[in-house]
Amino acid sequence: MTNDPVVEATDAVPDGPGPTPADDAARHDHALLRVESVSKVYGSGHTEVTAVAGATLSVDQGEFVALLGPSGSGKTTLISIIGGLLQASSGTVHLGDVDVTALSSRELTRFRAERVGFVFQSANLVPFLTARENLLYVTSLVKGGSRTQAKARADQLLEELGLADRAGNLPEQLSGGERQRVAIGRALMNDPDLVLVDEPTAALDTALGRQVVEMLRREIKSRGKTGIMVTHDLRMVEYTDRVFEILDGSLTHVEEPSALGH
Amino acid sequence: MSLGGTEIRRAKLRFGLLTVAVSLLVFLILLLTTLSNSLISSLVGALEGLDTDGLVYAAAAQDTIAASRLAPETEGAVAAVPGVASVSVIGTFTTRGEVAGTDEDIQVFGFRPGEPGQPTALSDGSLPASGSEAAVDGVAAVGDTVVIGGRELKVVGTLRGARFNALPTVYVTWGAYDEALRAANPGLPFVPVNAVAFTVDDPEDVTSVAMAIEGAVSGTRAYTLNEAVGSIPGIDSITQSFGILVGLTFIIGIVVIGFFFLILTVQKMRTFTLLRAIGSSTGRLASTVALQITVVVVLASLIALALTVLAVRGIDTGIPATVDPATVIGTIGAVLVFSLLAGLLSIRRIARIDPASAVGSR
Ligand SMILES: Nc1ncnc2c1ncn2[C@@H]1O[C@H](COP(=O)(O)OP(=O)(O)OP(=O)(O)O)[C@@H](O)[C@H]1O
Ligand SMILES: [Mg+2]
Numbered sequence: 292m293t294n295d296p297v298v299e300a301t302d303a304v305p306d307g308p309g310p311t312p313a314d315d316a317a318r319h320d321h322a323l324l325r326v327e328s329v330s331k332v333y334g335s336g337h338t339e340v341t342a343v344a345g346a347t348l349s350v351d352q353g354e355f356v357a358l359l360g361p362s363g364s365g366k367t368t369l370i371s372i373i374g375g376l377l378q379a380s381s382g383t384v385h386l387g388d389v390d391v392t393a394l395s396s397r398e399l400t401r402f403r404a405e406r407v408g409f410v411f412q413s414a415n416l417v418p419f420l421t422a423r424e425n426l427l428y429v430t431s432l433v434k435g436g437s438r439t440q441a442k443a444r445a446d447q448l449l450e451e452l453g454l455a456d457r458a459g460n461l462p463e464q465l466s467g468g469e470r471q472r473v474a475i476g477r478a479l480m481n482d483p484d485l486v487l488v489d490e491p492t493a494a495l496d497t498a499l500g501r502q503v504v505e506m507l508r509r510e511i512k513s514r515g516k517t518g519i520m521v522t523h524d525l526r527m528v529e530y531t532d533r534v535f536e537i538l539d540g541s542l543t544h545v546e547e548p549s550a551l552g553h
Numbered sequence: 554m555s556l557g558g559t560e561i562r563r564a565k566l567r568f569g570l571l572t573v574a575v576s577l578l579v580f581l582i583l584l585l586t587t588l589s590n591s592l593i594s595s596l597v598g599a600l601e602g603l604d605t606d607g608l609v610y611a612a613a614a615q616d617t618i619a620a621s622r623l624a625p626e627t628e629g630a631v632a633a634v635p636g637v638a639s640v641s642v643i644g645t646f647t648t649r650g651e652v653a654g655t656d657e658d659i660q661v662f663g664f665r666p667g668e669p670g671q672p673t674a675l676s677d678g679s680l681p682a683s684g685s686e687a688a689v690d691g692v693a694a695v696g697d698t699v700v701i702g703g704r705e706l707k708v709v710g711t712l713r714g715a716r717f718n719a720l721p722t723v724y725v726t727w728g729a730y731d732e733a734l735r736a737a738n739p740g741l742p743f744v745p746v747n748a749v750a751f752t753v754d755d756p757e758d759v760t761s762v763a764m765a766i767e768g769a770v771s772g773t774r775a776y777t778l779n780e781a782v783g784s785i786p787g788i789d790s791i792t793q794s795f796g797i798l799v800g801l802t803f804i805i806g807i808v809v810i811g812f813f814f815l816i817l818t819v820q821k822m823r824t825f826t827l828l829r830a831i832g833s834s835t836g837r838l839a840s841t842v843a844l845q846i847t848v849v850v851v852l853a854s855l856i857a858l859a860l861t862v863l864a865v866r867g868i869d870t871g872i873p874a875t876v877d878p879a880t881v882i883g884t885i886g887a888v889l890v891f892s893l894l895a896g897l898l899s900i901r902r903i904a905r906i907d908p909a910s911a912v913g914s915r
Contacts, residue, residue: 367912376830377909397834403908404832411830411912414823417556419563428556432832461563477831489912 309546312348312535322349323517324373324485329382329392331368331540342368344540346382355511355518357528357548360537366521367489369537373519374407374487375399386485404432408478408516410488410507415474416462422449422473423458426480433481441480448476452506468499475507479514486511486518492527504530525551556828557841561848568845571813572853578806579850579857579888583876584864585802586884589795591874592719596791598690599662599717600782602674603643605750606759608781609766612774616784618645619718622745623773630770631749636762638754641668642746644730645717648737651700652721653693653708660720661701663730670750672724678710684728688712690873691721699723702736719872751775806888811895814846818899825903830911839900846896847889854885 309315316325331343343365350356358366371377373384375391376399384391386406394402403409416425426445430436449458452472462470471491478486488507492500504520508530511518520531528534534546561568594601600608600618609631614621625642632640644663652659664671666682678695681687687699688710697708701723716722725733731744753762763775776784783789818825825838858881865874 371909371912376912400829400832400834400908402832403830407832409831409912411827414827414911417824417828419560420556424559429831432837 309544309550312346312542312545315545316347316349319349319351321351323352323387324348324350324519325383325385326369326373327383327385329369329372329379329384331365331372331377332380341540343372343379346537346540346542348535348542348545350517350519352517353512353515354532355508355516355520355530357531357534358519358521358537359523359525359528359534361523364537365540366523366537368540370487370489370519370521374409374485375402404429405481406484408481408483408486410471410474410478410486410491412490412493416470416477418462421459421461422454422465422469422476425462425473426476429477429480445476445480448479448510449473451510452476467494468503471495471503472506475503475510479510479516482514484517486516488518488520490521490523492522492524497526500524500527555841555844557844557848560841561845567817568849571817572849572856574813575806575810575849576853576856576860578802578809579854579885580860580864582799582802582806582888583857583861583881583884585795585799586880587861587865587874587876588870589799590877590880591872592870593788593792593795594714595716595719595872597717597782597785597788598674598714599645599660599672599722600778600785602672602712602715603750603778604671604673605641605669605778606752606756607750607763607766607775607777608643608670609749609751609770609773609775610747610781612767612772614774615786616774616776616781617786618643618747618781619647621747623747623749625743625746627746627770627773628749631751631766631773631775634762634766634769636753636755636758636765638752639669640749640751641665641670642727643670643748643750644727644734644744645747646734646737647718647720648701648733650702650723651698652689652691652723653697653699655692658720659691659699659701660717660722661730661733662717662722662724663727663734664724664750665727668750669752670748672712672715674712674715676711676713678708680710681706681724681726681729682709684726684732686726687729688724689721690715691723693721701725701729702733704729704732704736713873713875716872803887803891807891807895810846810850810888810892811898814842814896815898815902817845818842818902822902822906826906826908826911829903829906829908835900835904835906838903842896842899842903843893846892850885850889850892854888858885 326348329346333340333342346369360366372379379392423445427441430441449455454472491503504527528548531548534548535542536544610621611623628640628642647660650659685706686709687706689708690712693708695708699706734744735741753759759777766775862876865876
């Protein structure tokens with residue numbers, strides 16, 4: 292099994308020399324994304340689980356950062372809250388001047404459509420839409436915008452992602468890596484401010500995984516997007532600008548990828 | 554881009570099979586409705602279509618016009634009751650006769666043209682004006698002949714939904730009726746009247762005038778037209794039985810349609826969850842389901858309608874079955890509305906989706 296080493300990599304998350312995210316956040320007070328003391332408690336009574344505890348972090352416009360931590364450490368929970376998919380138990384999330392934690396569920400739906408691009412671990416695409424239609428569909432979720440422009444944009448994204456000749460294929464006719472690249476295109480389609488990616492390489496082998504993450508970085512950087520990628524694979528962090536480490540729901544350090552010495 | 558439409562195009566087989574299944578259900582509903590309406594109408598259509606406010610029978614007839622025998626003087630007695638505007642006589646009997654060359658049992662109705670109690674459901678030609686003319690609800694056209702009691706009558710009009718006892722029904726003037734009945738029953742001392750038809754001064758008053766007639770003319774029972782139709786023996790239970798049959802088929806059809814779409818929705822839960830996560834509203838996804846239900850039910854209804862028309866032409870039940878546009882539109886409309894309501898089962902599932910569950914491997 293080629294993806295077994297992933298587990299080892301997780302256990303080997305080193306303690307780098309970086310500051311705590313809270314200290315770091317203080318130095319980024321004009322950051323696009325500001326997460327302050329976010330906690331998430333699932334359940335109640337003795338089934339209570341604190342998935343995220345007092346997370347504070349800031350990410351600047353144009354940065355591509357990693358959220359690194361072992362399984363069950365709260366990574367998915369934290370980016371779900373940041374992307375408006377999940378209600379925090381306490382704390383606030385600001386994207387620009389929008390307080391995400393104060394939005395109603397109807398507003399959150401719009402927020403997700405207009406300002407966030409998601410790439411999930413799997414089941415990313417609508418199975419009965421072609422690659423191109425998967426991209427075009429999300430433009431129908433936001434008001435305005437011309438169809439011709441949307442089509443041009445979809446074709447351009449597919450081209451950049453090396454999928455020009457697969458545009459008319461259904462997801463079932465694509466390989467795992469191609470599917471994840473379509474999902475990246477879909478995430479970028481509505482020109483979101485924030486791109487959130489949850490373990491995009493979990494279903495891929497290492498070489499394909501690298502290829503996908505590399506492409507993700509290129510797209511995010513060339514468009515000036517802000518990106519957060521959840522991973523427990525240490526080898527993927529080299530494509531990011533900074534790495535937030537999370538353990539048992541708490542953010543512990545912010546590191547330079549190079550400091551993690553892969 | 555319409556998500557629902559694209560899915561149908563990509564999954565033609567699945568939606569095709571679904572449409573066929575739904576069309577069979579709608580066909581069953583339409584055929585049952587059509588046949589039961591036709592049967593009921595051929596049993597009572599003649600009475601239903603009489604141009605009158607009410608009818609008077611002999612009390613001893615126990616609600617059956619064919620068993621009612623009134624003396625000819627009853628007409629005058631009814632006319633004298635306050636509130637009665639006009640009266641006339643109606644006679645009816647069953648006999649062997651000939652319609653357009655075919656020998657068969659026929660129901661004969663006698664009436665006085667232009668007076669209460671003449672038929673209304675004319676579909677072609679005119680009502681008989683003389684003793685040598687007849688109007689027919691049966692397999693006959695204007696210009697054909699009917700033979701009753703050895704007398705040949707010319708068909709001048711045809712009627713629809715004007716049968717009685719599910720027999721071909723011939724309407725003739727009172728004069729022709731008199732002759733035909735005497736010919737069929739030689740030695741009859743007088744030609745009895747089966748019913749006196751009456752109209753009232755104030756249409757609101759039919760019930761009270763009917764009561765006044767019963768009080769004033771002994772040995773009679775008076776009915777509003779609806780009462781007379783409704784009290785034809787057995788008609789209630791026939792109507793109810795068919796009602797239950799049609800109603801049950803309808804309910805089963807709707808439940809099955811609802812479940813079909815619920816299954817489709819449950820199968821697509823992952824996709825719906827993904828769509829909610831990337832910013833589709835519940836309303837949007839619900840309208841996708843509603844659109845698909847509408848497309849499937851409308852297509853299925855068209856197929857069902859074609860099947861019904863073919864079946865009604867092909868099946869010979871001995872009574873004229875016609876596909877009534879109002880019934881068809883009403884039925885299909887009801888199927889659509891209730892299918893959409895059944896679609897709420899699916900929409901409820903969609904509304905309960907937690908978009909957060911799209912993330913991660915959960
Ligand atoms: N819906 C839920 N109900 C109850 N507990 C939950 C729920 N979702 C997550 N948890 C718990 O919260 C903790 C953090 O979960 P989360 O999925 O955020 O971790 P993760 O870092 O993404 O893990 P992985 O790397 O395995 O995806 C775990 O202990 C998990 O069991
Ligand atoms: Mg996770």
